[in-house]
Amino acid sequence: MRIDVDLYSDTVTRPTADMRRFMSEAEVGDEQKMEDPTVNLLCEMVAELLGKEAAVFLPSGTMCNEIALRVHARPGEEVIAHATAHPIHFETGGPGALAGVNMRSIDGPRGQFDAAAVEAAVRPPHRHFPRSRLLWVEQTSNLGGGSVWPLARINEVTAVARGHGLSTHLDGARLMNAVVASGISAREYAAPFDSAWIDFTKGLGAPVGAAMAGSRAFIDEAWRCKQQMGGAMRQAGIIAAGGVYALRHHVKRLADDHANARRLAEGLARLPGVRLDPATVETNIVFFVTSANAAEAVEHMLAHGVRMGALGPHTIRAVTHLDVDAAGIGRALGVAREVFTGLPG
Secondary structure (H helix, E strand, O other): OOOOEEOOOHHHOOOOHHHHHHHHOOOOOOHHHOOOHHHHHHHHHHHHHHOOOEEEEEOOHHHHHHHHHHHHOOOOOEEEEEOOOHHHHOOOOHHHHHHOOEEEEEOOHHHOOOHHHHHHHOOOOOOOOOOEEEEEEEOOEOOOOOEOOOHHHHHHHHHHHHHOOOEEEEEEOOHHHHHHHHOOOHHHHHOOOOEEEEEOOOOOOOOOOEEEEEOHHHHHHHHHHHHHOOOOOOOOHHHHHHHHHHHHHOOOOHHHHHHHHHHHHHHHOOOOOEEOOHHHOOOOEEEEEEOOOHHHHHHHHHHOOEEOEEOOOOEEEEEOOOOOOHHHHHHHHHHHHHHHHHOOO
């Protein structure tokens, strides 16, 4: 089936011709011996970007998360995270299987919680309770509709965590979207966290990889986990080059994705049976509710070459990225108009 406009996720992006050329010409060496110059360059760039001592290149953001859990917490200890957090829903039970930790979920609007919620979630120091060990923040919040955590709130929740002796971790899968949307630097967002990572395969448009940063001691331990979990590579500079190119050329253009997401949201909000406030669209993720059956609506749009994702009986997600331009948004809205006008509410 031909897909003309793919809004299923920003993970569907394909490397541009210039990125492919840059990757094909990358200098390489043995990554495990720290002899791959392109991997080393990318790690230096990410450490500098996030204001940390060192960084490690990993095959995926999920591996970043799972390694962070293993380094920060021991089996039986507890991680405090929003109920929509990626490790709770999309990492195949990894926190329990790989790190042996409990996930303590807390709530709050649009994938965010406040200091009071963290304070209430920290366990009292009693032998009957798991020990609270780590606070988890996801910037931007995926299931929160791409919402951007305000820096003030981040500082407040991490201050509570530090006050109780917890470590802090930033799941920065779409951190650069938050940077572009807010004008606040990645270093400022990452400063209150003991570890932080960014993904290259979403809005930044690289085909593989993520990089996590922290203290040198943290990264040394992360490397041990990387080796143990099969994440160590050899001539990885070819794929790391995609991340280097993305950081140099694809950050500022995220603003185009945000503008396209707002354009999409404004158009969807005018359709019959659709409930959506375009003002809630801060970055590149658009959630909307339809009175129709979401799975049926998504299937009808796909039949017309437009792909989105159903996230519940009546909720649909669409994500903009570098492979969808303004014309693609127009095409998607035309198909959506046809589908939602014809479907029973």
